[in-house]
Amino acid sequence: MPQTFDVQIHSLRARRRSDRKAVSYELGWVVGGDKHYATFKLKGLATSEHAKLVSAAKRGDAFDTVTGQPVSSGLNATPTLLEVARRIYADEWRDSGGKTRKSTAENLAHVVAVVTEARHQVDGARRELLYQALYQGGLSPEGLRIPDEGKVTSRRTSVTRAHHDALRWLERASLPVGKVDIAVCETALRRLAINLDGSTAKPTARTRRRAGLSKILEYAVRHQHLSSSPLRTITTRASNRAAVEVTATTVAHPELIPAALRAVAAKGPRGPVFAAFLACVFYAGLRPSEAASLQLGHCELPETGWGRLRLRKSAAAAGTAWTDSGAVRDDRGLKRRQAGAERPVPIPPVLVQMLREFAQSRRISSGLLFTTGQGSMLSESEVGEFWRAGRRLAMPDAEEETLARVYDLRHAAASLWLRDVPVGVVAARLGHSPEVCLRVYHHLIPGDEERWNEAIAATLPAW
Numbered sequence: 001m002p003q004t005f006d007v008q009i010h011s012l013r014a015r016r017r018s019d020r021k022a023v024s025y026e027l028g029w030v031v032g033g034d035k036h037y038a039t040f041k042l043k044g045l046a047t048s049e050h051a052k053l054v055s056a057a058k059r060g061d062a063f064d065t066v067t068g069q070p071v072s073s074g075l076n077a078t079p080t081l082l083e084v085a086r087r088i089y090a091d092e093w094r095d096s097g098g099k100t101r102k103s104t105a106e107n108l109a110h111v112v113a114v115v116t117e118a119r120h121q122v123d124g125a126r127r128e129l130l131y132q133a134l135y136q137g138g139l140s141p142e143g144l145r146i147p148d149e150g151k152v153t154s155r156r157t158s159v160t161r162a163h164h165d166a167l168r169w170l171e172r173a174s175l176p177v178g179k180v181d182i183a184v185c186e187t188a189l190r191r192l193a194i195n196l197d198g199s200t201a202k203p204t205a206r207t208r209r210r211a212g213l214s215k216i217l218e219y220a221v222r223h224q225h226l227s228s229s230p231l232r233t234i235t236t237r238a239s240n241r242a243a244v245e246v247t248a249t250t251v252a253h254p255e256l257i258p259a260a261l262r263a264v265a266a267k268g269p270r271g272p273v274f275a276a277f278l279a280c281v282f283y284a285g286l287r288p289s290e291a292a293s294l295q296l297g298h299c300e301l302p303e304t305g306w307g308r309l310r311l312r313k314s315a316a317a318a319g320t321a322w323t324d325s326g327a328v329r330d331d332r333g334l335k336r337r338q339a340g341a342e343r344p345v346p347i348p349p350v351l352v353q354m355l356r357e358f359a360q361s362r363r364i365s366s367g368l369l370f371t372t373g374q375g376s377m378l379s380e381s382e383v384g385e386f387w388r389a390g391r392r393l394a395m396p397d398a399e400e401e402t403l404a405r406v407y408d409l410r411h412a413a414a415s416l417w418l419r420d421v422p423v424g425v426v427a428a429r430l431g432h433s434p435e436v437c438l439r440v441y442h443h444l445i446p447g448d449e450e451r452w453n454e455a456i457a458a459t460l461p462a463w
Helices: 043-059 081-095 098-114 124-138 161-173 182-192 203-222 254-265 271-283 288-292 349-361 380-394 407-417 423-430 434-444 449-459
Strands: 007-009 013-016 022-031 034-040 307-311 313-317 329-333 343-347
Touching: 007 043, 022 043, 034 043, 034 182, 081 098, 081 203, 098 124, 098 182, 098 203, 098 313, 098 329, 124 161, 182 203, 254 271, 254 380, 254 407, 271 288, 271 349, 271 380, 271 407, 288 313, 288 380, 307 349, 343 349, 343 423, 407 423, 407 434, 423 434
Parallel strands: none
Antiparallel strands: 007 022, 013 022, 022 034, 307 343, 313 329
């Protein structure tokens, strides 16, 4: 840890608005010729920090030339953001599903790549290299895998010596969590609002990346590396918040879905498999991951009337790098349910008949209902391709956003059910809480507007 006694501490400087009202206070000091800054919302906090630095200098304490803090302060002993992110990654890997592991790696990698010491600036090219190195294994206890030079690889991003060099640089440059303040958080959020290619990130991406930063800071608070998370004091503008509601455009024209499913069924010998899979997502409201792991033995398919699916598993497509088995799909229990839990879902006669005919035509007597010719689960990308092909034929004039994804079939089912079915029943069949159901779909529930208008008019005083 390089140290020096060459320290200069400047007076506090207030940043003011046009009306001369102070909005923040900046503390600046120089350690060994390098400038350091800290910004505070409250004058009392800024004054306290200034006094701490002055006292340390008067006592003759050495200052760390990297962090700018007195060696006696203890801030230099705090782990860096990279070290904390690695601990979080290791802790969450054990109990998380493949998709959660993947999203955790993405969010943490984005954050750690942009929060470095002031003397170690990260430009766009280095940020992308750091992100790739972290995402490809730099957060893992096993470390970044060996370079791919000279090997044939199907990976989208090959690991090179440059990634290893960038990771070693980051291990020296990553900011200690004890130095994270409001100014650091605000700078990080501005950078996280920009994608690696320079484009503006969507609100959903911003929200996920902010959650990654929050996870690191809350971990630091729990382990007493920080007294509180400075991120808590920074609010997100409403325009930058991710929307949780499903738009009416997304679920428009549900009456055309049967025609699209028929178009999928007509697409060659494999069409019926994908049509039956997609029908489960729409008519039963299943998550695609639940349809992927559906077994014939868990289907009650009477000759007439309603049937029932007894859901027990979910197989989300995460990628081979993120699953314990090394398979593309992560075969686990139901989402947010205890191990071995079962969710019964009644299904209408139209789906019962479709599944009966499908199982009979394929001579399926047991095991997975929807498989490839080799007996493995259907590929998520292929399911999407078949759906988009059927959608184009049945909905040539639909807006681009309308029923664009396979998951939108589940949203369409929910929007239809909520027209007449109680929220609690719909939520139970979809597999989440009534609160989530209302938060996502409440604006799609039709109401008697004329009746409510008359009721409101009756309460108003006469003109």
